[in-house]
Amino acid sequence: xxxxxxxxxxxxxxxxxxxxxxxxxxxxxxxxxxxxxxxxxxxxxxxxxxxxxxxxxxxxxxxxxxxxxxxxxxxxxxxxxxxxxxxxxxxxxxxxxxxxxxxxxxxxxxxxxxxxxxxxxxxxxxxxxxxxxxxxxxxxxxxxxxxxxxxxxxxxxxxxxxxxxxxxxxxxxxxxxxxxxxxxxxxxxxxxxxxxxxxxxxxxxxxxxxxx
Amino acid sequence: xxxxxxxxxxxxxxxxxxxxxxxxxxxxxxxxxxxxxxxxxxxxxxxxxxxxxxxxxxxxxxxxxxxxxxxxxxxxxxxxxxxxxxx
Numbered sequence: 001x002x003x004x005x006x007x008x009x010x011x012x013x014x015x016x017x018x019x020x021x022x023x024x025x026x027x028x029x030x031x032x033x034x035x036x037x038x039x040x041x042x043x044x045x046x047x048x049x050x051x052x053x054x055x056x057x058x059x060x061x062x063x064x065x066x067x068x069x070x071x072x073x074x075x076x077x078x079x080x081x082x083x084x085x086x087x088x089x090x091x092x093x094x095x096x097x098x099x100x101x102x103x104x105x106x107x108x109x110x111x112x113x114x115x116x117x118x119x120x121x122x123x124x125x126x127x128x129x130x131x132x133x134x135x136x137x138x139x140x141x142x143x144x145x146x147x148x149x150x151x152x153x154x155x156x157x158x159x160x161x162x163x164x165x166x167x168x169x170x171x172x173x174x175x176x177x178x179x180x181x182x183x184x185x186x187x188x189x190x191x192x193x194x195x196x197x198x199x200x201x202x203x204x205x206x207x208x209x210x211x212x
Numbered sequence: 213x214x215x216x217x218x219x220x221x222x223x224x225x226x227x228x229x230x231x232x233x234x235x236x237x238x239x240x241x242x243x244x245x246x247x248x249x250x251x252x253x254x255x256x257x258x259x260x261x262x263x264x265x266x267x268x269x270x271x272x273x274x275x276x277x278x279x280x281x282x283x284x285x286x287x288x289x290x291x292x293x294x295x296x297x298x299x
Contacts, residue, residue, distance in 0.1 A: 023270055024277045031281030038285040042292055048246075049296045056241075068234050072227065075256075079223035082264040086219060188266070195265045202256045206249035210237035 006182050019185065026189045030196045033158070037200050040151045044207050047147070051140035058144040059211035061126055066117045067209040070110050071201060077106035078198045081166070081191045088173065088180065088187045096187065097174035103194065104166040107159050114156060148208050155204060158197045165190050222263045229256050 012018035048055050084099030121127045125135045128145050136142040169190055172178050178186055233252040240248055261267050267275050 020271060020274060023266070023274050027274060027278035028280075031277070034281035034285065038281070038288065041285075042288055045289060045292060046296055049293070052242075064234070064237070068230060071230050075223065075226045075230065078226075078260060078264055079219060082219045082222075192265055195260050199257045199260050202260070203250075203253050206233060206237070206246075206253050210233065210245075210249050212237050212241045212245045 015182070022185045022189065023192075026192050030192060033196055033200070037151070037154070037203075040147065040154070041203065041207060043147055044144075044151075047140055047143055048211065051138075054138050054140040055144050056211050057137070058141040058148075059209060061124070062148070062209050063117055063120060064209040066113060066120075067205050070113050070117075071205050073106050073110045073113065074198045074201050077103040077110070078195050080106060081194045085188055085191045088178075088184045091180050093173055093176065093180070097170045100166045100170040100173065100187070104163050104170065107163040107166070107194075110159060111156060111163075114152065151204050151208065155197065155200055158200070162190075162194045162197050165193065218263065222259050225259055226256055229259075 006015045008015045008018045012021065080099045080103035084096045084103065087093075087096035087099060118127060122129070122132060125133055126145060128134050128136075128142060128149060134142070134145075136145065169178070169187060173187060178184070229252050233249050236248045236252065237245060261278065265278070267278055270278075
């Protein structure tokens, strides 16, 4: 159900061109995020090549089942967000907003579980935070855990931004502040960001938790 | 909230891949384990990009923009490995 006819804004000559430009801009921005995390994965690759036994031992100490649970939560949240976009494209505001809210809640569940996991690792002396009492057998294991905190922490910050984004957009969508269909691109772009944060975790999980 | 079946099917596939990566990591070791788990991660990422991130519906130019960073990273990893593996 289209509420207003789809019209292009200047400088675009037609709606499809405007859509393509928005999608390309978002994909390129996400590309810069991929490069940011790519640097972390590059370091992970190098320390794995140089110290395979140490890295496997460190990885075994992590709670891989909690990580699996969180991966499942994020993948499910991505399904919610994809459903929100589907509903938005169909002009179903309430359904779209509900799916967005569900995804934001799933994101919060992820952060709570991650917080619990950090707590457990802190007590086990695995978390290299300032003032923490850590016991690492070797320097590469200390490096691996530094990288783990950096990767998962940076990911958590990205997820938090996504949660804020969805929490703002859900009521805007529900109460008609997002004009459909032409401003539906807002929801699509936010969804793309959410999916990328999910994709990054999809790589963090095997690289850090499942090194064997 | 109407369920959209293709999206749901993708979610089921993603969950199966998650289970398989956990099972694989508990049964395999060394570079082979890493290769299997990374392949599964790429399969998950491909499903998300293709179906959830709309690459299926977008033009070739948009697909190129979306995947370019992956290409640059591949170059980074290629030369990084050439350096460290051959030392």
